[in-house]
Amino acid sequence: MIETIKIKTRSGLEFSADVAGPAGGVLVLLLHGFPESRHSWRAALPELAKAGYRAVAPDQRGYSPGARPDPANLDNYLFDKLVADAIDIADGEAAAEVLNETVRREDVVADLRAEVYFKLGIFGFAG
Numbered sequence: 001m002i003e004t005i006k007i008k009t010r011s012g013l014e015f016s017a018d019v020a021g022p023a024g025g026v027l028v029l030l031l032h033g034f035p036e037s038r039h040s041w042r043a044a045l046p047e048l049a050k051a052g053y054r055a056v057a058p059d060q061r062g063y064s065p066g067a068r069p070d071p072a073n074l075d076n077y078l079f080d081k082l083v084a085d086a087i088d089i090a091d092g093e094a095a096a097e098v099l100n101e102t103v104r105r106e107d108v109v110a111d112l113r114a115e116v117y118f119k120l121g122i123f124g125f126a127g
Helices: 044-050 079-097 114-122
Strands: 003-008 014-020 027-031 054-058 108-111
Touching: 003 079, 014 044, 014 079, 027 044, 027 079, 044 054, 054 079
Parallel strands: 027 054, 027 108
Antiparallel strands: 003 014, 014 054
């Protein structure tokens, strides 16, 4: 079953996300490319859930109603902001689902925007 939730990040932005799978499952963060949305992953979410993963597909910055900083200031949409959002979304989802337990986490990241994941790898986040 796919559920739509809101994930609030440290930056104060709130991202709409479709999620599926067990709360304790390994997190799979699915990010869309331009000009798509979280709905691009609707077919993948139940399949990942069946495999035991916690699949999270957020609308990214500029797409989520609660995550639309002033578009007149292009600094709000710099590459590093997108990377920080992905990290915060993953951390927020993990924090929301795990209460006082040791977190066993293998982050699997899939996306059409390979640059974001390359950067995540540099920060030691992915895999």
